[in-house]
Amino acid sequence: MHHRFEDAQAWAKVFDDPARDAWQQPDRVIAALELTPAMTVADIGAGTGYFTVRLARAVPAGRVIANDIEPDMVRYLKERAAREGLANIEVVHALPDDPKLPAGAVDRVLVVDVWHHLGDRVAYAKQLAAGLRAGGRIAVVDFKLDAKLGPPKQHRLAPDAIVADLRAAGLSAEVVPVELPEQYIVVGQRR
Numbered sequence: 001m002h003h004r005f006e007d008a009q010a011w012a013k014v015f016d017d018p019a020r021d022a023w024q025q026p027d028r029v030i031a032a033l034e035l036t037p038a039m040t041v042a043d044i045g046a047g048t049g050y051f052t053v054r055l056a057r058a059v060p061a062g063r064v065i066a067n068d069i070e071p072d073m074v075r076y077l078k079e080r081a082a083r084e085g086l087a088n089i090e091v092v093h094a095l096p097d098d099p100k101l102p103a104g105a106v107d108r109v110l111v112v113d114v115w116h117h118l119g120d121r122v123a124y125a126k127q128l129a130a131g132l133r134a135g136g137r138i139a140v141v142d143f144k145l146d147a148k149l150g151p152p153k154q155h156r157l158a159p160d161a162i163v164a165d166l167r168a169a170g171l172s173a174e175v176v177p178v179e180l181p182e183q184y185i186v187v188g189q190r191r
């Protein structure tokens with residue numbers, strides 16, 4: 001189910017549309033991550049960096065590893081980090097089945113509107129889990145089955161399916177009680 005996101009400049013108009021803030025509520029998503037300033041955070045499928053730059057400001061003494069599989073997104077992310085003076089962003093060109101995270105080094109992983117694009121979701125979750133430190137967490141944000149926005153309904157995933165994916169990867173996992181207008185948040189934790 002690989003859907004391409006090739007033209008970063010064009011997608012930036014969508015992903016970084018100021019109107020997104022009203023339904024995305026990025027501050028509440030980031031609050032759910034319970035960050036501290038020196039953490040290492042990975043933004044998986046970072047796109048044009050909507051969350052990456054907010055995460056980078058939230059961990060001023062830490063770093064953000066922003067990955068994407070699209071070369072043009074990687075280029076755009078690097079340029080955006082430089083333009084916004086955010087030296088704690090490291091951009092990684094990932095593969096569809098390999099996030100290329102350092103082993104056991106990441107405190108938080110954020111995955112927004114990407115889970116439904118993955119092929120073997122459990123195998124991917126295992127790779128993310130291997131990147132976490134003990135106690136580290138993965139937050140998956142995706143569109144509710146009945147959301148007005150988001151991918152076509154046949155591509156959406158129920159939150160329980162994501163809980164199952166994360167548990168199959170050896171994490172404890174649950175849907176967290178943060179009500180976003182269009183999305184749910186599932187958090188998994190490495191024991």
Ligand SMILES: C[S@@+](CC[C@H](N)C(=O)[O-])C[C@H]1O[C@@H](n2cnc3c(N)ncnc32)[C@H](O)[C@@H]1O
Nearest residue numbers: 005015045046047050068069070096112113117
């Ligand atoms: C809908 S966009 C979301 C972008 C960003 N997370 C946001 O919330 O603005 C999905 C992004 O995930 C990327 N992507 C899809 N599959 C991926 C994978 N297996 N690993 C990393 N990135 C992926 C796409 O290239 C695209 O940039």
